[in-house]
Amino acid sequence: MEGQEWLDFVMGNAAVVLGHGHPNIIEAVNQAMRLGLGAGVESELSIQAAEAFLSCVPTAEQVRFTNTGTEAAIHALHLARVVTGRQGLAKMEGAYHGWWDDVNVSTWSDLTKAGPAERPVALPGGPGLRPSPDITILPFNNLEAAREILTAKKEEIAALFIEPVLIDIGFIEPEPGYLEGLRKLTSELGILLVFDELLTGFRLGPGGAQGKYGVTPDLSLWSKGLANGFPVAALAGRREIMERSAPGAGNAPFVGTFNGFRPALAACLTALELQKDGTVAANLHRRTEELKREFNALAQAAGIAAQLHGGGGHVQPYFTDVTVRDYRSAATTDVKQYRAWADHLGANHLIVASGPLLHSAFSAAHGDQDFERFLELTRQAFALQGELHA
Secondary structure (H helix, E strand, O other), X not given: OOOOOOEEOOOOOOOOOOOOOOHHHHHHHHHHHHOOOOOOOOOHHHHHHHHHHHHHOOOOOEEEEEOOHHHHHHHHHHHHHHHHOOOEEEEEOOOOOOOOOOOOEOOOOOOOOOOOOOOOOOOEOOOOOOOOOOEEEEOOOOHHHHHHHHHHOOOOEEEEXXXXXXXXXXXXXXXXXXXXXXXXXXXXXXXXXEEXXXXXXXXXXXXXXXXXXXXXXXXXXXXXXXOOOOOOEEEEEOHHHHHHHOOOOOOOOOOOOOOOOHHHHHHHHHHHHHHOOOHHHHHHHHHHHHHHHHHHHXXXXXXXXXXXXXXXXXXXXXXXXXXXXXXXXXXOOOHHHHHHHXXXXXXXXXXXXXXXXXXXXXXXXXXXXXXXXXXXXXXHHHXXXXXXXX
């Protein structure tokens, strides 16, 4: 409301990594707008942004820009189908890759309908969606299940999409050897490995999760922190695959009137320049680790089963004493406790994610007082919960 100050711990679903209204970004966008918006034909700015991206993400050989992460996902699957000659897609239970029917599957599943944990059932992400019958769902952090399921369908599956860290349901890291095992397995089966770096990109490091964990996918999707909240996304990957996106017989054309939209690319180029040395990501990680320690200490002192997960400025508490390693363990979080915590913070003008299986985030612009406020309101919320259960 007008005249009120709010502390933002959502930050445009983590897209605003440098802080709202960063002056360098705004100036670059204003300059691009003064030169004309441009549409339908890419400019020299596209080349500059691509070069800046590839210098940050050396594991990728080529990159192309589009407008949203969903569009990047669509293009990635189209390319995978052209390259492999297969139609199927495999993805992780609980992962969100956009609003398109074929990828918005088994995202926040109703577990009463989701089947066994080792063989999840593919469920539409919501009413009105009609996913392809060629969709296969895997449990996260279960390499043996992935090996059995993918091997049985190796002649059908074109690509495996994976958030290398499951962030749309909070923050769940891959267990040691998991991503490496998937890389080896998909290579053996001729399945393209596609990393969804929409949320991991630039917050976990300039090179994303693939740089952090040392695992190189065939293709990867990028957005969010790519342009500090301006609408731009990217598809990057191996040269021989990316070249199949050019117009021509037998290819999967990567087209769109607003691909390469100059104001967004100006924001992208400036944001990449500000993040390329890794200082922003390193500071976000340090701050996150500090916040996790303090939050978890408050929960323990209050006798509340709660654990804050996070990295790179992403943070989300799970109100459970279960080890959170996949969607189903994350879903054990106590919804009422989460809402009581979030409501108390919101009543005191601090915004966090509205639901227990979403994700909150802070930016490089957040400072000591902001984190102290977050922790003090958390302490108050825990004390109120203790009083209710006394």
